[in-house]
Amino acid sequence: MTALVLAASRAGPQDAVAKLQNVSHKCLVELDGEVMLQRVVREIAESRHAGDIYVSIESEELMRGVPYLNEMMEAGRLHFVAAGENLFASIEHAANTIPNAYPLVVSTGDNALHTSEMFDHFCAETLSSGAQVSVAMTSAATILEAYPDGKRAFHELKDGGWSSCNLYAATSADAVAAAKVFETGGQFGKQPRRILKAFGLRFMLMYKFALATIDGMAAHLAKRWGVEVKVVRMPFADAPIDVDNPGDFARTEAILKKRRGAA
Numbered sequence: 001m002t003a004l005v006l007a008a009s010r011a012g013p014q015d016a017v018a019k020l021q022n023v024s025h026k027c028l029v030e031l032d033g034e035v036m037l038q039r040v041v042r043e044i045a046e047s048r049h050a051g052d053i054y055v056s057i058e059s060e061e062l063m064r065g066v067p068y069l070n071e072m073m074e075a076g077r078l079h080f081v082a083a084g085e086n087l088f089a090s091i092e093h094a095a096n097t098i099p100n101a102y103p104l105v106v107s108t109g110d111n112a113l114h115t116s117e118m119f120d121h122f123c124a125e126t127l128s129s130g131a132q133v134s135v136a137m138t139s140a141a142t143i144l145e146a147y148p149d150g151k152r153a154f155h156e157l158k159d160g161g162w163s164s165c166n167l168y169a170a171t172s173a174d175a176v177a178a179a180k181v182f183e184t185g186g187q188f189g190k191q192p193r194r195i196l197k198a199f200g201l202r203f204m205l206m207y208k209f210a211l212a213t214i215d216g217m218a219a220h221l222a223k224r225w226g227v228e229v230k231v232v233r234m235p236f237a238d239a240p241i242d243v244d245n246p247g248d249f250a251r252t253e254a255i256l257k258k259r260r261g262a263a
Contacts, residue, residue: 001123001169002101003044004094007037007057007109008083012169017110017249025062026243032256036243037109038068042077044107046114049123055109056083056090089182095112095176103127103171106179111166113238113250122167122232131230132175135223136167137214138234147238158214163240167232178225200224 009015009025017026027037037055044050053072060080063069072078081097083092095101105123107114126134134254138152140161152160170176195204203220206212212220214231222229234240243249 001049001051001103001127002098003050003053004036004081004098004106005040005044005053005109006083006087006090006106007055008090009058011142015106016245017243018019020131020249021248027108028062028066029164029249031047031112031241031249031253032244032260035066035068036112037063038105039111040111040114040175041069041072043116044073044119045077046191047119048157049127050103051106052079053077054079054094056081056094057109058083091176091179094171095170099172102173103169104142105191106170108166108242109253111242113241113255114165114167114244115236117169118165118234118236118239121234121236122165122169126169126171127228127234129132129230130228131169132171132227133178133225134230134232135171136165136234137162138165138236138240138241139163142235143237143240155207155214156210157207157212157214157217158210162199162214165234165236166241166242167197167234167240172227175227178221178227178229208249 007025007027013024015026017029018024020101021029023029029036031039040057041053042051055078057063063073063080067131069078081094084093091106095104122136140163141154143150143163152163154163206217208218218229218231238255241252
């Protein structure tokens with residue numbers, strides 16, 4: 001599967017995480033001694049399902065400045081693709097630019113805790129399902145079992161809480177068109193107006209009042225978009241954790257150090 005890593009920075013050096021180390025992009029900070037974007041790309045590259053890997057970012061020079069990424073680019077495994085003005089524009093441009101783009105897996109440059117095992121699980125489930133669109137989600141039960149004191153904003157549905165893992169797949173151009181819901185950004189949270197605009201009134205009411213299970217929500221979107229939608233359940237408590245702020249940075253680095261110590 002072709003892998004696309006979204007790594008553009010809207011806030012640039014003013015991002016709170018980027019400021020921690022005075023870098024231009026938060027994905028260029030070092031976590032436990034390794035550049036975050038390098039870590040994300042390396043884990044994808046080590047998976048058995050990943051083919052060519054593309055990074056969507058403002059300039060190729062940003063990638064060339066990281067020795068590991070530069071080496072992968074020279075080897076022909078890693079490629080630059082220009083970022084668009086928003087998430088959807090970046091995905092659409094990449095899908096239209098990358099040769100033989102499908103099936104396409106989309107991740108982000110701040111998924112510092114994602115592993116090749118997680119990537120493989122998601123890809124295998126996507127391919128076996130035959131779905132045109134797949135979304136990775138982890139249950140609140142899985143997360144709280146590992147982090148009982150963790151404070152996370154779950155999507156509360158009829159079958160419990162869920163958290164997005166920032167892993168998406170599209171197997172066709174029709175599937176990519178569904179990503180237009182991210183045209184105004186990727187953070188919907190509990191904002192009814194944004195949910196209404198992106199997904200429609202019925203979806204918003206189903207979500208707000210927990211009237212459907214997560215598979216029921218996916219079935220509704222499948223009907224709305226005209227493509228088959230699959231929710232891939234991720235049995236990994238770390239999968240939904242990304243680096244959005246300094247608190248996330250500290251927690252993520254602590255987890256990485258603990259992993260290294262265990263290894």
